[in-house]
Amino acid sequence: MDYMTELAAIANKNGGIIETKTAAQRGISKAMLYKLCKAEKIHRIVKGQYVLPEDMQDELLSISRRSGKIIFSHETALFLHGISDRTPFEHTVTAPSGCIPSAAIKAECKVYYIKPELFELGKTMLQTPAGNPVPCYDLERTICDVIRSRNKIGTETFLSALKQYAASPKKDLNRLDEYARQMRVSGVLRQYLEVLL
Structure with a gap:
């Protein structure tokens, strides 16, 4: 052979x-x-x-292949959607609470946890810069995640993501509203979007 x-x-x-x-x-x-x-x-x-x-x-593909229980989110999702031009220093993934990602994933990524019933909400496949498909949250779910974690990701990233989303021709405000209700961030979302839209 x-x-x-x-x-x-x-x-x-x-x-x-x-x-x-x-x-x-x-x-x-x-x-x-x-x-x-x-x-x-x-x-x-x-x-x-x-x-x-x-x-x-392809670092993102390598990370995604290590577990079927992680989805790229937050800063990494913003990067894959083209909403952030900065490659994240540390990749961000979301896992269902109760699922403990491997030591290799924890060493390389910032891990967020969410209730299992919200884990698949907004899951899609996006291309890495190398052209490989990886699981990632759609734009609306990513915006809700960014709002939920605004104290952890930094004001600059948070505000820049909202501004770029508001200006994006691809935005889906109905879907965003539906996700925001399910993720209980409607109030905060409205506060910011009223200023931006």
């Missing part, structure tokens, strides 16, 4: 990421991955994930 050809095919199909479980399904053992890593034919990102040396790692 030509391991490198197999791994290149896996990487090609999975946004550059080779996962241990995918490699195992193709008959490549953990021991072989370890051997290839020692020989510097592949690079380990985190436990269970590798990339080929010539590939650029």
